[in-house]
Amino acid sequence: MKLYSDRITSTSLRRSLIGAAVLALCSGSAMAIDPFVIKDIRVEGIQRTEAGTVFSYLPVRVGETFNDDKSVTAIKALYATGFFKDVKLEKDGEVLVVLVEERPAIAKVDFTGAKEFEKDTLVKALKDIGVGEAKIFDKASVDRAEQELKRQYLSHGLYGVKVVTTVTPIERNRVNITFAVDEGEVAKIKQINIVGNKLFSDKELKDQLALNTGGWFAWYTKSNQYSKTKLTGDLESLKSFYLNRGYIEMNIDSTQVSITPDKKDIYITINITEGEKYNVKDIKFEGETFGREEELRGLVLLRKGEVYSGERLTATNKLISDRLGTFGYAFANVNANPDIDRDKREVSFTFFIDPGKRAYVRHMNIAGNTSTRDEVIRREFRQFESSWYDANRIKLSRDRVDRLGYFKDVTIDTPEAQGTSDQVDVNLTVTEKPTGNFQIGGAFSQAEKFSFQAAIQQANFAGSGTTVGLELNTSKYSRTISFSQTDPYYTDEGVSRGYELYLRTQQPPALNIGSYTIKQQGGRISYGVPFSEVDTVFFGIGLERSKITTDTTSPIRFQEYVNTINGTTSGVGTAATNAVPLTVAWARDSRDSALTPTVGRYQRANLELDVVGQQKYYRAVYEHQWYKPLFSKVTLALKGEFDYGHGLGNSAYPVFKNFYGGGIGSVRGYLSSSLGAVDSRYYDALGGASRVIGNAELQLPFPGSGQDRSLRWFGFLDTGQVYQEGEKIRYSQLRYSTGLGISWISPVGPLKLSYAKPLNAKEGDRLERFQFQMGSGF
Numbered sequence: 005m006k007l008y009s010d011r012i013t014s015t016s017l018r019r020s021l022i023g024a025a026v027l028a029l030c031s032g033s034a035m036a037i038d039p040f041v042i043k044d045i046r047v048e049g050i051q052r053t054e055a056g057t058v059f060s061y062l063p064v065r066v067g068e069t070f071n072d073d074k075s076v077t078a079i080k081a082l083y084a085t086g087f088f089k090d091v092k093l094e095k096d097g098e099v100l101v102v103l104v105e106e107r108p109a110i111a112k113v114d115f116t117g118a119k120e121f122e123k124d125t126l127v128k129a130l131k132d133i134g135v136g137e138a139k140i141f142d143k144a145s146v147d148r149a150e151q152e153l154k155r156q157y158l159s160h161g162l163y164g165v166k167v168v169t170t171v172t173p174i175e176r177n178r179v180n181i182t183f184a185v186d187e188g189e190v191a192k193i194k195q196i197n198i199v200g201n202k203l204f205s206d207k208e209l210k211d212q213l214a215l216n217t218g219g220w221f222a223w224y225t226k227s228n229q230y231s232k233t234k235l236t237g238d239l240e241s242l243k244s245f246y247l248n249r250g251y252i253e254m255n256i257d258s259t260q261v262s263i264t265p266d267k268k269d270i271y272i273t274i275n276i277t278e279g280e281k282y283n284v285k286d287i288k289f290e291g292e293t294f295g296r297e298e299e300l301r302g303l304v305l306l307r308k309g310e311v312y313s314g315e316r317l318t319a320t321n322k323l324i325s326d327r328l329g330t331f332g333y334a335f336a337n338v339n340a341n342p343d344i345d346r347d348k349r350e351v352s353f354t355f356f357i358d359p360g361k362r363a364y365v366r367h368m369n370i371a372g373n374t375s376t377r378d379e380v381i382r383r384e385f386r387q388f389e390s391s392w393y394d395a396n397r398i399k400l401s402r403d404r405v406d407r408l409g410y411f412k413d414v415t416i417d418t419p420e421a422q423g424t425s426d427q428v429d430v431n432l433t434v435t436e437k438p439t440g441n442f443q444i445g446g447a448f449s450q451a452e453k454f455s456f457q458a459a460i461q462q463a464n465f466a467g468s469g470t471t472v473g474l475e476l477n478t479s480k481y482s483r484t485i486s487f488s489q490t491d492p493y494y495t496d497e498g499v500s501r502g503y504e505l506y507l508r509t510q511q512p513p514a515l516n517i518g519s520y521t522i523k524q525q526g527g528r529i530s531y532g533v534p535f536s537e538v539d540t541v542f543f544g545i546g547l548e549r550s551k552i553t554t555d556t557t558s559p560i561r562f563q564e565y566v567n568t569i570n571g572t573t574s575g576v577g578t579a580a581t582n583a584v585p586l587t588v589a590w591a592r593d594s595r596d597s598a599l600t601p602t603v604g605r606y607q608r609a610n611l612e613l614d615v616v617g618q619q620k621y622y623r624a625v626y627e628h629q630w631y632k633p634l635f636s637k638v639t640l641a642l643k644g645e646f647d648y649g650h651g652l653g654n655s656a657y658p659v660f661k662n663f664y665g666g667g668i669g670s671v672r673g674y675l676s677s678s679l680g681a682v683d684s685r686y687y688d689a690l691g692g693a694s695r696v697i698g699n700a701e702l703q704l705p706f707p708g709s710g711q712d713r714s715l716r717w718f719g720f721l722d723t724g725q726v727y728q729e730g731e732k733i734r735y736s737q738l739r740y741s742t743g744l745g746i747s748w749i750s751p752v753g754p755l756k757l758s759y760a761k762p763l764n765a766k767e768g769d770r771l772e773r774f775q776f777q778m779g780s781g782f
Contacts, residue, residue, distance in 0.1 A: 039071040043098040049105055051177045053087055058102060061085050070100055078102075086140055108141040111178040117185040120160055126153070126183075141179050146171070153183060161229035163267040164188025193217050193228045194269040200257070200276040204245075212245045213238040215272070230261065230270045239274070246278065247314030252342065252351055253279035282312045285350035291357035294331070300324055300357075312351055320355075328359050329395030334418060334428050335360035363393040366427040372411075372434040373467075380469040381405055381434070383493060386537065393418070393428055400537060405432065409598040410464045412437040412714070412749070437749065469493065471502075483509040492532075500532035500540075510660075520562045521553040522660045530587060542589040542610075550660055551580040559683035561690050565659045569619070581658070583617035599749055600714050601631045602639045620652035623661055637705050641718075645697040650729060657729045662691030664726060666770075668777040670697050671724040673741035673760030675770035680726030687768065693729035696738070698722070706746065714749035720758070740764050743773075 044066060047055045063081050064074050075093050082091045082104065090105035113136055115123055130136060133152060134145040150169050157165040166186040171179050195217065198209050210216065215238055218228035239256050246254035257275040264270075284306045289297050303323040305316040321338045328336035336359045343352040368389050370381050384404040387397040398416060406414040413435040421427040465472045471490040490502035505527040511519065530544025554566050554576055563575025570579050588611050595604035606629040613622045627645045634640050651657040666689075667676030680692045703718045722741045727733055745758030756777045765771060 037070065037072060037075060037093070037095055039069055040095065040098055042066050042068055042070050042100050045100045045102065046096070047102045047104065049103050051106055052109055053104075053106060057087075058082070058104070062102065064100070070095075086142075106177055108173065108177050108179045110135065110137055110139045110141050110181060111174060112137060112180045114180070114182045115185060116182065117187065118183075120157065120162060120187055129156070135181065141171070141181075146181060150183065153185070157185075157187065159232050161191045161231060161270070162187050162189075163191045163263055189268060190229055191263060191268055191270050193230055193272060194264075195271050197271070197273045198276065199273060201278060203251075203278055209242060209245070212241045214241070230272070235259065235261070235272070242274070242276070244314060247312075248316075250281040250283065250311035250313070251279050252282050252312055252314075252344065253277075255279070280346070280349050282344070282349050282351045284308055284310055284312050284353070285345065285348075286352040288352070288354040289357065290354055292359050293357060294359075300327065300355075303327060304355075306353065317353070324355065324357065326395050328357070329393065331359075332362040332364075332392035332394065333359040334363040334393040334395075335420070361426045364427050365389055365391060365393055365430055366421045366424070367429045369429060369431045370434070371431065372436065374436050376410055376434070376436065376464055376467045376469070380408075380410075380464070380467065381432070383498075384408065387430060398430060401430075402432065403594075403596050403604075404537075405434065406597040406599075407593060407595060408464075408469070410437065410469075411435055412599075414597075494531070498534045501529070502532075503527065503529040519555060520558040523551045523553075524660065525549055526583075528585075528587075532591075538592050538594045540591050540593075542587065542591070544587040544589075546583075546585045546587070548583045548585065549580065550583065550658065551578060552660065553578045559688055559690055560685070561683070562659055565656060568656045581618045583614045583619065583658075585612050585614045585617075587612050595629075595631060600716070601629075601641075602633050603631050605630050615652065619658050620655045621649060621657050621661065622652065623647075623649040634702075639703045641699075641701040641703055643697070643699040645695070647695040649693040657693050659690075662693065663695035664689070664691045665695055665697065665724050667772070668756055668758060668775050670695075671722045671739050671741055672720065672743060672745075672758045672775055673722070673762040673771060673773055674739060674765075675772045676775070678770040679724065679739060681728050682768070689770075690728075692726035692731070694727045694731075694733060695724070696727075696733060696735075697724040703747075706748075714747070716748075717744065717746050719744055720760075722760070739766075739769070 042064065045059065045062070045064075047058050050058065061081050061084075063077050064070060068074070078093060079091050082088055082102075087107060088104045089107050092103040094101040094103060113127055113130060115126055118126060127136065129152070130149045131139070133148055134142065135149040139145075146169060150167050153167050154165055165188050168184040168186075170182045170184065172182070173179050193215060196210060196213065196215065198206055201209055214227060214234050215230065216222075216227050222228045239259065243254060243256060255277045257277055259275070260271075260273040262271045262273075286308065287301070287304055287306060289300065293300055303320060305320045305323075306313065317340055321340060324338045325336050328338075336357070338358075339356045340353045341356060343354065345351070365387060366389065368382070368385060368387065370378055373381060385401045386404070387394055387401050398418065402414055402416045405411070411434040414432065416430065416432045418428045418430050421429050462473075463471045469492055471488070471492075473486070473488040475484055475486045484506065486504060486506035486508070488502065488504040490500065492498075492500045494501035507525045508523070510522040510524075526546060526548030528544055528546030528548075530542050532540045532542045534540045552562065552566060554562050556576060558575070560575075566577055566579040567573055567575050568579075569581060570577055590607075590609045592605065592607040595601035595606055606627075608625070608627045610625045611622065612624075614620055625645070625647045628643070630642045632640050647663050649657050649661055649663070664677035665671055665679035666674035667678075671679060677691070678689045681690050682688055683690060700721045701718045702720075703716050705713065706715045706717050720743060723738050725738045727737075740763040741760045742763060743758055743760035745756060747756045749755075757774075758776070759774050761773065762769070762771055
């Protein structure tokens with residue numbers, strides 16, 4: 005029992021007027037009461053609802069005169085809350101007594117037998133229609149939820165689905181709701197018929213459809229399971245197929261979807277009218293062109309006399325809109341109106357251009373960066389607040405943020421600022437990915453016995469954008485201790501600074517028979533100066549001491565190098581050299597993403613030169629990557645690399661600066677670092693002073709990868725070879741391979757798997773068909 009004087013404030017609940025109020029009134033819930041002045045109000049029957057909530061909806065107060073009219077109004081108001089299934093008003097002396105019977109609240113919603121959908125997805129969907137935890141139980145809403153469940157299953161081709169709903173009362177006037185689902189068997193598409201096609205075969209048209217009668221991968225793609233959404237998309241694909249070939253009046257007249265009585269087989273019939281093929285007759289412009297009609301005309305992809313293409317028309321509209329966007333017209337509207345001459349089978353287009361008002365950018369907003377500092381992202385922006393809207397600068401801002409490599413996904417949208425007609429907000433949303441990489445492990449093998457390896461690298465240390473790395477490797481054949489740090493914004497103007505200190509010991513890999521030891525210790529420092537939005541020039545200097553030790557089993561090339569340095573003839577001993585390598589490099593990066601590029605180029609040229617140290621040499625590297633989208637979500641990636649090194653004057657080119665080929669990153673299918681010349685005694689790989697590498701990949705999203713655009717499979721063709729110093733580069737010596745692979749930016753770093761078939765392996769080549777790589781790669 006609660007008195008009016010005890011009431012407390014509570015949050016307002018959703019009001020829903022129900023018809024039961026009328027029934028309650030008619031059944032005498034509001035009894036005729038002689039008017040009286042209310043001295044107090046008492047609420048009875050509540051279990052979960054606060055008394056204050058009842059008082060807040062009650063339209064009468066202490067001190068007012070209560071009569072029949074107010075009684076009717078009060079009961080209607082309380083029923084309208086939807087909290088109660090019965091309401092009565094009584095008089096106890098001068099106290100108004102409100103007697104209520106609450107509707108049950110939903111304590112829990114559960115599902116059994118549901119496999120087609122994730123449980124969380126179903127819970128959220130039903131909560132949106134009023135059936136969820138803490139919601140008021142309403143039988144009508146539960147019935148609607150049951151029908152919605154069935155509808156979702158039907159849309160996935162599960163026509164035999166059965167849903168049984170159980171409502172179980174529990175303490176405190178609450179209920180648990182359980183939906184028991186029997187999904188039944190999936191109805192499969194038995195046949196697809198296309199009626200009315202004369203110009204194109206059934207096979208050509210069916211190839212445009214995502215739905216089909218099944219194939220090798222139907223168990224995974226579910227392409228033979230009917231879906232209304234998929235069918236709608238297929239009809240659009242079918243229409244686009246005709247529009248892109250000039251059939252501007254092609255029409256889909258009707259579609260029929262029928263199911264057999266046992267609900268196992270589905271038949272789809274699509275009726276079409278193909279129409280006639282049209283050529284483009286003329287292109288005109290109307291509206292505001294700002295005196296740039298010739299410039300805009302150059303963006304038109306349709307050509308007079310050529311066959312009409314709907315795809316080109318859509319692309320033209322976008323190009324013109326985007327071009328106007330670079331002048332600040334964010335809301336430009338471009339419409340192409342056709343004028344069809346059916347007698348001559350020609351169509352003319354008039355592009356109506358309405359640029360709207362020129363827009364300013366009000367705010368540049370960032371969201372989703374849970375660890376990366378705002379300034380790290382904001383310093384990549386090339387569109388600024390309070391300046392004209394520029395579509396190119398906004399896209400460049402997005403691309404620069406994506407090229408940082410800190411985020412799984414980067415999206416940008418430009419909604420109109422509320423309350424204005426000439427301002428927009430630019431909202432950039434990022435999805436963080438782990439940028440730190442810590443690995444620790446050990447291994448045991450007959451070749452290397454016990455080895456320990458640990459490495460830690462943080463590409464976005466403390467969200468500052470600075471890369472810090474520490475590597476420790478105790479493998480028998482490669483021991484490394486190194487520390488590195490790179491600050492991409494050492495100055496506010498974007499000049500970067502990086503340095504590294506290292507100590508490395510290298511011995512021949514397990515595939516070699518001859519032995520040798522190379523020890524290197526030193527450091528380097530470099531600066532990167534941006535010269536444009538995509539171009540950076542680097543300058544650096546290093547100090548390095550190298551020591552090579554050989555014995556009688558060492559490769560001849562290594563013994564000869566020791567003789568050259570020491571002036572001996574035995575080829576056995578230790579030769580030490582000091583080097584002061586100077587580096588100058590240039591990099592151009594116009595890719596849309598550093599992790600999963602789909603368009604753009606990456607170029608890198610690097611020259612390392614030592615004219616001060618004991619062994620004078622130069623070492624040049626040039627790399628070119630090119631990405632182009634061929635179809636929807638299909639990317640062609642090409643990479644070429646040419647490397648060349650040579651000694652200066654009478655100095656021999658240092659053998660520890662050799663290039664190697666074979667394996668992921670060069671020519672897959674051949675054992676890592678095995679290409680090129682080998683030692684004449686033990687056939688150990690020696691590397692070389694020059695290298696040619698070529699890679700081509702056709703990259704596609706992996707089926708079922710969803711929003712993870714980094715999970716892709718690819719087909720590839722590789723070529724490459726390594727040549728000795730002074731050896732002429734002969735392309736007849738190139739090795740080739742082809743195969744398939746999978747790449748993924750996994751939580752522990754980039755992963756690449758490949759299976760390759762060498763195409764022209766020669767006797768003595770060391771092959772390795774299956775290869776994998778953890779770390780960055782092409």
